[in-house]
């Protein structure tokens with residue numbers, strides 16, 4: 001079998017006495033959307049932070065296309081094609097969509113010594129990217145990001161990762177606080193990123209959103225990966241919820257009943 005794009009093995013991460021990750025493993029194939037699920041505190045964010053170079057691992061190995069890597073900073077991970085998009089996506093609201101797409105990597109107009117940004121190129125690329133990512137309305141690339149909706153901002157961040165050729169785009173709770181239509185928009189941007197050759201890790205508390213978009217589901221519980229090959233087409237939401245909680249139907253019913261009695 002082909003070497004996966006990303007392979008993480010025996011990942012341990014301790015914060016003092018707290019063992020956030022215990023021999024966690026994760027792989028992501030080329031052109032694959034992996035959904036990462038788990039209850040609060042299961043270790044999802046920590047695993048992603050390790051993969052994006054934001055926190056150092058205590059022990060374990062990370063491979064990119066079979067090559068062992070050591071990420072000490074987020075720039076190391078970005079240099080290996082791994083881009084993480086957080087909810088607020090680090091966009092500058094006062095600047096245009098085009099400027100945000102190129103933030104820190106702006107093309108320079110000739111003659112280069114004058115150090116003038118090539119606004120025209122930025123606008124042309126931005127227009128094309130917005131189309132690729134599937135922003136349906138005709139939004140000019142000169143529009144300030146501050147006037148975009150939450151879903152459109154996610155689209156700009158995804159477009160940026162696509163343009164700078166990130167192989168893996170990690171989306172941490174991209175649909176949080178979004179309305180129904182906006183959420184559907186973001187899910188379709190993620191599908192388009194996959195269809196144009198990128199892989200994604202999608203973290204969301206809303207299991208229904210995950211089911212709609214991912215190719216495979218990975219579940220974490222108490223720092224460990226307890227399932228890494230759930231096919232959303234063959235499993236039900238309830239089955240996956242059981243894996244997340246580690247509870248049987250009976251235990252879930254008892255917990256609900258107990259909760260109901262407490263409320264009553």
Ligand SMILES: Nc1ncnc2c1ncn2[C@@H]1O[C@H](COP(=O)(O)OP(=O)(O)OP(=O)(O)O)[C@@H](O)[C@H]1O
Nearest residue numbers: 015018019020038039040041042043044045046047
């Ligand atoms: N900086 C930190 N210092 C100490 N403990 C931490 C730190 N970050 C996370 N933890 C602990 O590590 C464990 C895993 O947390 P993590 O945030 O990775 O879980 P999560 O699955 O992302 O949860 P959530 O869905 O609530 O964001 C938890 O017990 C958490 O309290």
